[in-house]
Amino acid sequence: MTPSRSQPSDTLEPKPAMTEAPTVYVATCDLAAQLRGRAVPSSREEALLRSGTGWVPADLAITGFGAIADSVFGSAGDLRLLPDPATRVDIPADGDVPGTRLYLADQTLPDGTPWECCPRGFLTSAVEELRAELGITVIASFEHEFTLAGTAPSPPFSFERYRTAEPFGSDLVTLLEQAGFHPETWLPEYGEAQHEITLSPAEAVVAADRAVLLRELVRDLARRRGLRACFAPLLDPVGTGNGVHIHLSFRDADGRPVLHDPSRPGGLSELGTRFSAGILRHAAALTAVTAACPVSFLRLTPHRWSAGGVFLAERNREAMLRICPGTGPDAGAQLNLEYRAADATANPWLALGALLRAGLEGVRRGYPEPVVWPESATEAELSVVPPLPKTQDEALNALEKDEVVSGFFAPDLLTTYLAVRRAELDALAGLDDAERCRRIADVH
Ligand code: GLU
Ligand code: MG
Numbered sequence: 001m002t003p004s005r006s007q008p009s010d011t012l013e014p015k016p017a018m019t020e021a022p023t024v025y026v027a028t029c030d031l032a033a034q035l036r037g038r039a040v041p042s043s044r045e046e047a048l049l050r051s052g053t054g055w056v057p058a059d060l061a062i063t064g065f066g067a068i069a070d071s072v073f074g075s076a077g078d079l080r081l082l083p084d085p086a087t088r089v090d091i092p093a094d095g096d097v098p099g100t101r102l103y104l105a106d107q108t109l110p111d112g113t114p115w116e117c118c119p120r121g122f123l124t125s126a127v128e129e130l131r132a133e134l135g136i137t138v139i140a141s142f143e144h145e146f147t148l149a150g151t152a153p154s155p156p157f158s159f160e161r162y163r164t165a166e167p168f169g170s171d172l173v174t175l176l177e178q179a180g181f182h183p184e185t186w187l188p189e190y191g192e193a194q195h196e197i198t199l200s201p202a203e204a205v206v207a208a209d210r211a212v213l214l215r216e217l218v219r220d221l222a223r224r225r226g227l228r229a230c231f232a233p234l235l236d237p238v239g240t241g242n243g244v245h246i247h248l249s250f251r252d253a254d255g256r257p258v259l260h261d262p263s264r265p266g267g268l269s270e271l272g273t274r275f276s277a278g279i280l281r282h283a284a285a286l287t288a289v290t291a292a293c294p295v296s297f298l299r300l301t302p303h304r305w306s307a308g309g310v311f312l313a314e315r316n317r318e319a320m321l322r323i324c325p326g327t328g329p330d331a332g333a334q335l336n337l338e339y340r341a342a343d344a345t346a347n348p349w350l351a352l353g354a355l356l357r358a359g360l361e362g363v364r365r366g367y368p369e370p371v372v373w374p375e376s377a378t379e380a381e382l383s384v385v386p387p388l389p390k391t392q393d394e395a396l397n398a399l400e401k402d403e404v405v406s407g408f409f410a411p412d413l414l415t416t417y418l419a420v421r422r423a424e425l426d427a428l429a430g431l432d433d434a435e436r437c438r439r440i441a442d443v444h
Pocket of ligand 2: 145189196
């Protein structure tokens with residue numbers, strides 16, 4: 001028996017079946033947001049797709065710094081990494097560096113049945129729940145900001161920065177197009193050596209798979225071009241943050257968008273407003289999953305255009321949830337919600353799965369509709385909105401205490417998640433913020 005899989009419609013583009021690369025790498029993204037897995041010779045690819053390759057439960061407890069956190073998993077036990085063929089990405093050979101083929105995997109029990117702690121399964125089941133209960137398909141897109149160390153200084157948003165990043169930039173766009181990721185924008189950002197890459201919206205699991213892979217494709221290409229791409233939320237406590245903004249929209253069974261209702265505040269439908277209520281009500285616990293490292297909370301402060309408080313607003317880039325209107329005659333259909341309190345130290349499957357489940361709670365339990373702050377709201381007016389957690393410790397405690405959000409996780413998954421993140425926090429205890437930023441930048 002194989003685990004249930006989403007059927008991502010837009011990854012089924014024709015791609016060559018066999019690879020000339022000598023090896024195929026199959027991977028999972030773990031709780032510390034690291035891509036880990038194994039390579040097999042390409043001659044074994046068919047067998048790999050059929051029955052996967054071995055994996056170990058205790059791997060789930062590896063921290064971003066490489067140590068294994070105290071966990072419920074000991075030295076015993078076996079799992080399989082079962083690749084999802086739809087996730088296939090080919091990295092072509094480049095000079096002396098051979099190409100490879102990458103697959104993302106579901107983690108299964110040895111007989112191929114789902115493992116309740118698989119992070120990808122966490123999202124797949126959330127998506128299925130929204131489909132079953134609300135009759136909607138979730139469409140998502142992850143916007144990534146990162147810093148490209150090794151490039152000459154250049155002004156924000158400038159043509160100079162865009163050109164300084166060549167040939168990396170063009171090679172990246174080409175690679176992402178070939179991978180079928182549909183890149184939308186490649187832009188020089190505001191912060192020092194900062195860039196942003198956006199992809200077209202896709203079905204939720206596809207979008208999260210692409211977020212997992214994109215980070216790795218960017219880092220890998222940068223290494224090959226003598227640069228270093230860093231997705232850490234802050235490289236310097238007073239610098240500009242690298243955010244991950246998660247855009248969400250929903251379609252009904254007939255493919256019609258269901259977030260727009262021009263008669264309501266912000267043009268957001270009742271479904272969208274109650275979904276937002278779920279995210280806002282559980283904001284503190286959610287940030288433990290979406291902003292997942294000790295320096296994430298230095299970024300989540302006002303005046304950084306990250307997320308300065310727990311509120312829903314039209315267009316405001318300080319909102320935790322921003323209503324992004326579309327443009328042109330089709331504007332209503334493009335309206336989407338943007339969750340801004342995430343960064344790349346979070347596992348994309350867990351982050352999106354937790355947001356979807358929290359939103360579903362808002363709809364299911366009929367949480368009161370939150371204020372939709374208009375674009376014109378002043379800083380003084382917004383001073384009444386609840387703050388985000390100030391530290392990772394506060395967020396992890398909120399997750400543990402929030403019975404709704406902690407209930408989204410299988411008990412062993414929750415225990416291990418808390419253990420991994422607290423072990424990372426302990427590893428940086430006593431260091432000043434600048435040093436903590438440096439240590440996080442080393443691993444993200
Ligand atoms: N760099 C900002 C962040 O940390 C986002 C700026 C923007 O693109 O709106 O989220
Ligand atoms: Mg940006």
